[in-house]
Structure formats: C-alpha cells, structure tokens
Amino acid sequence: GTSEPKPESMEFYEQRQIVTASQRWSLEVWADPEFGSSASLLAQTQVLAIGVAISSAMALAGGAWAYFRRRLAGASFELEYARTLATTDHLTGLLNRQGLIDAARQRPRDEEATLFFVDLDGFKSINDERGHEAGDAMLAGVAKALRNSFRHGDLVSRLGGDEFVVYAAGRSFGQRTRTTADKVVDRIGAIDPNISCSLGISYRPAGDQSDVQELLRLADEAMYQAKRGGGDRYAVNGR
Secondary structure, three states: OOOOOOOOOOOOEEEEHHHHHHHHOEEEEEHHHHHHHHHHHHHHHHOOOOOOOOHHHHHHHHHHHHHHHHHHHHHHHHHHHHHHHHHHHHOOOOOHHHHHHHHHOOOOOOEEEEEEEEEEEEHHHHHHHHHHHHHHHHHHHHHHHHOOOHOOOOOEEEEEOEEEEEEEEEOOOOOHHHHHHHHHHHHHHHHOOOOEEEEEEEEEEOOOOHHHHHHHHHHHHHHHHHHOOOOEEEEEOOO
16 A cells, blocks of 8 residues: 655655465564664564464465365265265166165174065066066166155165165064065056066174175075976065
8 A cells, every 4th residue: 555654753764565375465564763773673673574474374375275175075976976976876866786785784693683585586578578678667666666665764776777676674584574475576566567576685683794605506596496387476585
C-alpha cells in the first residue's frame, strides 16, 4: 500500500525485501535516535522478517494439509470402490466367490452355519436358443429369488456361470432348512418353465472348525447328487 508520512525526527534507514513461499513483502525501516541504534533496529527487522516468514509458512502448511486430507479421503474412497468391484458380481450385484469367502471368514470360525449350493438345470439351452441377454435376465431373476428366500444377514453370492451359493450363519439344520430348500427350488422353477435347479446343502455344527471352502466342497457334492437324481430337487451332504 502507500507509505505513511514519517515524523521529521525519524530518518530512513533501509528498505528490506522479505520473500516467503507464497508472497513478497516490502518493509521500510526508519530509525529514531530516541529508541536505540540502527543496529538494534536492524535486529528487530530481522525478527519481524522471521515472523512474517513463519506466518506465511503456517498458512501455506494449512493449505497443504487441507489438500492432503482431500487427497487421502479420495484415495480411501477409491480403495473401497476397488475392493467392492473385486468382491461383487457385476451382473447380479451379489457377492462373487472371493467376496463370499472373505465375508464368511470374517465370521467366527466355529459358528453354526448352513451352506446352500444352487446350480441351474437347463440354463445352457436358454443361452443357446434365446441369446445371452435372455440368459443374463434369467440369472438376475435367480439372484432376486435367492435374496427373497433368505434372511437379510445371510451371504448370497454368484460363484460364476449359473452357480449360486448362500452362506446362512447361525442356522441349525432341521425342518426350517428343508422348508427353505423347497422354497428355493420352487421359486427358481417358477421363473421359467424351461429351467429348474439342483440344490446341495452342507451343514457345520457349532464348535466345528471347518472352513467355508470345506462347506463349499461338501455342498457341491450334494448338488451333484441332486442333479444325478434328475434335478429340480435338493440333497443334503451326509444325510
């Protein structure tokens, strides 16, 4: 800005340029004999210059920290988005195989659980005769039927192709499980008269340390047992 007029008793001493990371400051130093020597005033201007530089650096650091926080939040969002993509089936919005395994392994290893393995019967003919768009619509319908057949907290997934798996934690094996299995077979069969499903079931009692991969293997065996029986039915491993 414009310099203020100085009292006649003060003499111009020097002009200093203070350059900081973001600004250039112009500082005029006037000496008044009544308040000390010019050397003392020079020392005071040096202190002032340091103060200006520190204030400017702090302001700059504040802006850098705000920028860093924005970038960190963006990176966290991108990481979570990438993780979601890696564990979600893009067609149905269900968990994929890796998403199912990761989610199941986050639960207590020895909790009681029942696993349902669904494989569609006659699905290949849908793709061959009606095209892949019709096949995709069929898979989306199966995903919806499974969501509507299980509890909110159960892990519903598509392993790939026409294979689906549901991990139901805390579910004991009994009539309720059989009722759910019948409901799944009926609902999938109602989607289209040309398809049905073979459903395999495995069960882990409380205290058992079997991993979800072992439950998948046992349910897969039971599913093939149901398919050998003609499909449109369920089978339970070991029962």
